[in-house]
Amino acid sequence: MNLLNKFMNMDRxxxxxxxxxxxxxxxxIPIGLPTYTTPPARNIYEKIDNTSDGQVVLLSFDYxxxxxxxxxxxxxxILNHCFNRNIKVILMSLYMQGIGIAQVALEDxxxxxxxxxxxxxxxxxPYVPGGALVILGIGEDIHKTFPTDYYGTLIDSLPMMREIxxxxxISLAISFSGGGVSRTWxxxxxxxxxxxxxxxxxxxxxxxxxxxxxxxxxxxMLGGLKGAAEYENLVEKNLKLKTRKAxxxxxxxxxxxxxxxxxxIVLANIAYFAGRRRKx
Amino acid sequence: xxxxxxxxxCLIGGIVMIIQFFIPHRxxxxxxxxxxHWLIVCGVPALVIGYYSIFHVHWTKIRRKREGWxxxxxxxxxxxxxxxxxxxxxxxxxxxxxxxxxxxxxxMQATMFSLLGFYMASAAxxxxxxxxxxxxxxxxxxxxxxxxxxxxxxxxxxxxKLPNLVEWILMYPNMAAQRGIGLGVGLGIMATSLKxxxxxxxxxxxxxxx
Numbered sequence: 001m002n003l004l005n006k007f008m009n010m011d012r013x014x015x016x017x018x019x020x021x022x023x024x025x026x027x028x029i030p031i032g033l034p035t036y037t038t039p040p041a042r043n044i045y046e047k048i049d050n051t052s053d054g055q056v057v058l059l060s061f062d063y064x065x066x067x068x069x070x071x072x073x074x075x076x077x078i079l080n081h082c083f084n085r086n087i088k089v090i091l092m093s094l095y096m097q098g099i100g101i102a103q104v105a106l107e108d109x110x111x112x113x114x115x116x117x118x119x120x121x122x123x124x125x126p127y128v129p130g131g132a133l134v135i136l137g138i139g140e141d142i143h144k145t146f147p148t149d150y151y152g153t154l155i156d157s158l159p160m161m162r163e164i165x166x167x168x169x170i171s172l173a174i175s176f177s178g179g180g181v182s183r184t185w186x187x188x189x190x191x192x193x194x195x196x197x198x199x200x201x202x203x204x205x206x207x208x209x210x211x212x213x214x215x216x217x218x219x220x221m222l223g224g225l226k227g228a229a230e231y232e233n234l235v236e237k238n239l240k241l242k243t244r245k246a247x248x249x250x251x252x253x254x255x256x257x258x259x260x261x262x263x264x265i266v267l268a269n270i271a272y273f274a275g276r277r278r279k280x
Numbered sequence: 281x282x283x284x285x286x287x288x289x290c291l292i293g294g295i296v297m298i299i300q301f302f303i304p305h306r307x308x309x310x311x312x313x314x315x316x317h318w319l320i321v322c323g324v325p326a327l328v329i330g331y332y333s334i335f336h337v338h339w340t341k342i343r344r345k346r347e348g349w350x351x352x353x354x355x356x357x358x359x360x361x362x363x364x365x366x367x368x369x370x371x372x373x374x375x376x377x378x379x380x381x382x383x384x385x386x387x388m389q390a391t392m393f394s395l396l397g398f399y400m401a402s403a404a405x406x407x408x409x410x411x412x413x414x415x416x417x418x419x420x421x422x423x424x425x426x427x428x429x430x431x432x433x434x435x436x437x438x439x440x441k442l443p444n445l446v447e448w449i450l451m452y453p454n455m456a457a458q459r460g461i462g463l464g465v466g467l468g469i470m471a472t473s474l475k476x477x478x479x480x481x482x483x484x485x486x487x488x489x490x
Contacts, residue, residue: 016398016402033434036443065385066390067393068390069394100382101386103378130319133320140313144313145320210450210458211458211462214451255430258430258432259432261405262423262427264401264404265405266423268406268409
């Protein structure tokens with residue numbers, strides 16, 4: 001009993017230390033356990049894989065660096081997949097900070113695809129304030145909403161943007177977000193303009209999006225680091241693309257921390273019930 | 281009179297936009313297009329007000345030497361220096377501006393947010409107890425989902441179809457609850473919009489219902 005009491009009153013710094021160890025060790029010694037692929041992740045993969053050469057996918061980086069560890073691996077993998085399939089990509093963000101992340105992601109992926117050219121294979125759009133209004137603006141006329149690209153070049157002068165006026169010419173729009181922005185894409189891009197919308201969200205937000213998956217308002221979803229790991233495995237298995245699987249490495253750490261938390265919660269409950277019985 | 285004008289404008293604007301939604305005509309579409317671009321333009325002055333607000337708050341803090349005023353100086357220096365770097369050397373690929381963003385802003389923000397993991401571990405240990413039947417149910421489901429959403433849990437219980445069970449929990453019980461919440465939120469949004477249009481809710485005018 002004394003031991004259980006001590007355990008219950010343990011200094012929280014011990015918990016922090018154990019958490020840190022559980023995070024760091026799997027990064028140093030990866031286990032590489034397989035990840036089960038869920039239908040929402042497979043749906044996005046298949047949609048992109050069935051998109052013809054030269055068609056357009058829009059990636060919206062609606063997050064800031066706070067959720068970078070969870071969302072960045074999936075953005076990189078999807079960008080890799082699009083470039084590998086010769087799909088043209090529009091990168092944008094409804095968050096001011098997201099544009100910087102999109103630019104860093106482009107730099108990362110262009111190391112694998114140095115032949116991809118701005119304005120021909122991809123276009124990076126600047127930040128425009130307005131959130132949902134920007135989505136509505138794209139639905140009406142993307143050239144009016146974004147007169148120039150991020151680098152200040154007139155959008156009319158970019159070869160890949162000449163034929164694109166609104167969502168009718170965009171095969172799929174994927175919103176990566178740490179908040180509820182993907183629902184804004186469902187409300188406006190999908191419901192008003194009939195665009196195909198998918199979401200890449202943090203694990204904590206994934207549960208909120210299931211009603212939209214059931215109604216097919218979202219064609220697919222990547223939920224947190226697990227969703228990213230599923231996509232990495234699909235890309236590696238089907239396209240034989242050998243890239244750094246950041247999400248799969250991260251999943252080992254997540255496994256260790258989840259197990260640690262489950263053990264702690266179970267032990268804390270045993271101690272709680274033992275204490276209650278003793279009081280009676 | 282100072283309030284009557286904005287209230288009338290709000291009511292008329294709301295009614296016009298509702299009517300516009302149900303008229304599939306070119307004129308209606310062009311009107312909507314124009315309104316959307318007006319609203320985007322309105323967002324830009326809001327950014328300026330935001331910058332003014334942050335400068336005002338920190339300038340006051342420095343002037344009155346309030347606790348932590350040194351951090352306010354750092355904010356001023358950071359904003360001015362980074363903006364100047366962006367204006368002088370540009371914001372393109374491999375620019376100094378981007379290096380600062382990539383190796384300072386991104387790293388610091390990610391670090392701050394990652395600290396949440398430590399607090400969550402500690403909080404779950406201290407407060408996640410099976411005190412009532414509802415809490416017990418929540419605890420069991422949470423443990424199943426936590427275990428079933430990581431590779432180690434999937435690998436150990438693959439024969440028991442744990443990943444399928446987790447997907448079922450998310451796809452049915454979770455979805456039903458989320459849909460209920462969503463309907464409630466939707467009805468709330470409609471009610472609040474009507475209250476604003478009819479002038480019952482006047483908080484946006486800068487007062488509380490007067």
